[in-house]
Amino acid sequence: MTARLGVVALAGPNNGGTYQYTLAMLHGLQHVAGFDITLYGDRANPDFAELGYPIVPFEETRWQQVTALAAHRLHLGLSDPFASEDVLLAPIYSLALLHTAKPYAFTLHDLQENYYPQNFSTWQRIWRRETYAALLGRARRVICESRYVMADIARSFDVADERIKVIAAPPQRQFLTVQSDAELDAVRQRLHLPRRFLFYPAQFWVHKNHLRLIEAFSEVLKQAPDLQLVLTGKQRDEYRTVMDMVDRLGLSRSVVHVGFVERDELQAIYRLATALVMPSLFESISIPVYEAFLAGTPVIASGIHGIPEQVGDAALLFDPTSVAAIRDAILKVVGNEELARALTAKARERMLKMTPEHYGGQLQQLLDEMQD
Known part of the structure; x- marks a missing residue:
């Protein structure tokens, strides 16, 4: 039976490495079986359109993020934009995920603020901490690209190792x-x-x-x-x-x-x-x-x-x-x-092992686990 997979792709060309990572994940998903994939993002993005996935227009302003996080903290439910999906995947975080009943995985790229707090304002450090804690509390799985970051996540947020998946994305x-x-x-x-x-x-x-x-x-x-x-x-x-x-x-x-x-x-x-x-x-x-x-x-x-x-x-x-x-x-x-x-x-x-096909196999295993 085919399941419905929603991919929340908020990164754009101006986002540098997280955008390249998003494209790598989308290419890897072309080698995943058993899912009808819908992309939630910028319909005008030619890189997204080229992949051939259906695209639902979706964006998340900072005000919308603050509202979503505040509503979550107050135990207030907001409308679920992903209600038609069975499982969700987010190459970078989306706070709309806090208001869905669907199982989701998102990628936490790093916790740089723990090492170089001087590179972040007090507000940025608080925002990161609160956002990651909220999302990790509800995520079925969290993805990172190295065991170093895996250890950081486990140590900083008390996340069990089995919920953290180390999956490195191949370059373009x-x-x-x-x-x-x-x-x-x-x-x-x-x-x-x-x-x-x-x-x-x-x-x-x-x-x-x-x-x-x-x-x-x-x-x-x-x-x-x-x-x-x-x-x-x-x-x-x-x-x-x-x-x-x-x-x-x-x-x-x-x-x-x-x-x-x-x-x-x-x-x-x-x-x-x-x-x-x-x-x-x-x-x-x-x-x-x-x-x-x-x-x-x-x-x-x-x-x-x-x-x-x-x-x-x-x-x-x-x-x-x-x-x-x-x-x-x-x-x-x-x-x-x-x-x-x-x-x-x-x-x-x-x-030789860093191919979209190999990466797709790792994403397949992750998605299958999330449905069990």
């Missing part, structure tokens, strides 16, 4: 498509990319650790003067602080900021890069690491939180709080082609 498969030398060269020319460069695709948030990377890169140039550093990210948050350091250290000719790039351009940058460097101070899981793995780009990354579990022995890890450690790791990879090749070979092997 466009990084497996072949780009010709002419296409790669066109992107190089259009974005003014250097011949040899490190790549760091990240927004300019404090925990992304750009400042230590810039300082370490200034040291790297003393031994690898032909190397450059390419950054993406919008000109907001800590962007001006980072660029001021670039100017202060005399690196304006060696650091290239390309801003926002389209998907095909992003894929080309990975393929052209000498290595991906990921110095972040907090990651539950890093999508750029998976993208680099697929593109065949060596990875140099922080040895923190969920990253060691994610990369295994397929990346060179370093202490992101140490400028010297970042410098030494970069020099070790860019100066040793044999090591770089070994890392990419291990990454390729690691990604």
Whole structure:
């Protein structure tokens, strides 16, 4: 018998990693059997429309979220927008789930506020705590992408291990498509990319650790003067602080900021890069690491939180709080082609299991459990 599955997809293109995760889940669900799937989200989103699922227009404003949480705390029921479904899945949380009688699972991506409370206002910390506690209290299952986050959830909210499912989503498969030398060269020319460069695709948030990377890169140039550093990210948050350091250290000719790039351009940058460097101070899981793995780009990354579990022995890890450690790791990879090749070979092997089909099988098991 076919069951009705509602997928609550509130993330959009401006939501960065959670949007990529949402798309990965939707692609994985194409390999799930026994469910008629309806998507609750933005009907005008071309990525959603391309998947062919029926779409029910759905959004959730902050006011609606506050109302839903307050009503839940006061034991007041609101109308159930998912009443026609048998089971629900949410790639990011929706507070409308607090007012449904249907079994649901949602993904809790991280508890960064426990590690870097200074990155959040008091209101944001309270909101996260109250929201997660309420949703976890009613969820049939909660999904996360690493055992590190699983331990955080169990410890912080006293959730039984059997209710937490560690299911890592694969990255978008466009990084497996072949780009010709002419296409790669066109992107190089259009974005003014250097011949040899490190790549760091990240927004300019404090925990992304750009400042230590810039300082370490200034040291790297003393031994690898032909190397450059390419950054993406919008000109907001800590962007001006980072660029001021670039100017202060005399690196304006060696650091290239390309801003926002389209998907095909992003894929080309990975393929052209000498290595991906990921110095972040907090990651539950890093999508750029998976993208680099697929593109065949060596990875140099922080040895923190969920990253060691994610990369295994397929990346060179370093202490992101140490400028010297970042410098030494970069020099070790860019100066040793044999090591770089070994890392990419291990990454390729690691990604063989990270397919939409395998992911779909894991989602199938989760959904079947939720109906038992």
